Amino acid sequence: MQDSIGKPVGDKPDDSTAVTRAGQSVFMSVYKTKVADECWLITITWCKNMLLHGLSVAIDGPQAETSCKVELKPWYFWRKQGSKSFLLDGKAIDVFWDLKSAKFHGETEPSSEYYVAVVCEDEVILLLGDLKKDAYRKTGCRPSLFDPILVSRKEHVFGKKKFLTRIKFHEKGRFHEISIEAKNISTDHDGVDSEMEIRIDGHLMIHVNHLQWKFRGNESIDFKKVKLEVYWDVHDWLFSPGLRHALFIINSTSPASFPARSLPSSVTSTPLSSQSGSGGSSEGFDSSGLYEFCLFLYAWKVE
Known part of the structure; x- marks a missing residue:
């Protein structure tokens, strides 16, 4: 070597x-x-x-x-x-x-x-x-x-509360902005609760209340005739000291070929190597321009 x-x-x-x-x-x-x-x-x-x-x-x-x-x-x-x-x-x-x-x-x-x-x-x-x-x-x-077909993307980004990235859902389509924001809110009994919002082009797509109880999960959404499966693991954001990261996986496929999925076993609190293999599917695209694409986003919280 x-x-x-x-x-x-x-x-x-x-x-x-x-x-x-x-x-x-x-x-x-x-x-x-x-x-x-x-x-x-x-x-x-x-x-x-x-x-x-x-x-x-x-x-x-x-x-x-x-x-x-x-x-x-x-x-x-x-x-x-x-x-x-x-x-x-x-x-x-x-x-x-x-x-x-x-x-x-x-x-x-x-x-x-x-x-x-x-x-x-x-x-x-x-x-x-x-x-x-x-x-x-x-x-x-x-x-x-x-x-060539873009089949997966992996990003490490840093921020305090809000994290932004851009992805394409179609090979020849335009970029869409994805924003992820986690925040604390006050409750009626002078307590503090956590919530998370995931938006695409400013439109609220996923809203998670009681994030301290739902720090891992997944949800299917539809955006502009594209089926998206979103996984999240924000455990370290909430419960680990120091520089903390969360992992988000966003998988897009054509509606006809979108399979039922469960949370992958690889979704853990340990980040993957930024120089390792693709981590995303290299198959699943067709002549219509719709194709399977995975975004792996590591969001690092900086206090």
């Missing part, structure tokens, strides 16, 4: 402790693509703390796993543009990036003026960013016939 920047990495360590200690935000997106009639998963991880922005590209093929990692530190400007090559299942993989002018606007992921491209066998199998013409010119390769 090699762990230097820009080199292939086989075994990825558990990064959850580092996330907690450094207080860094992590956004990890998993895309399903196809190479030579085989399904591959590509994981793009952006992380941010007070000192650096980091980018990691991990590719999971049908037989092996490797990754190319690039860290972007403010004083290492030359690393904001470049490429790396490695082999996966005997196939040559090239990762190209240009983040010289990337606009982050205070966020973990860039919003414009950048590209990240993954190339295999003269095809661009994944292209992120708005500088697509620059990416195709730099790689000299053609687009893949298979459009």
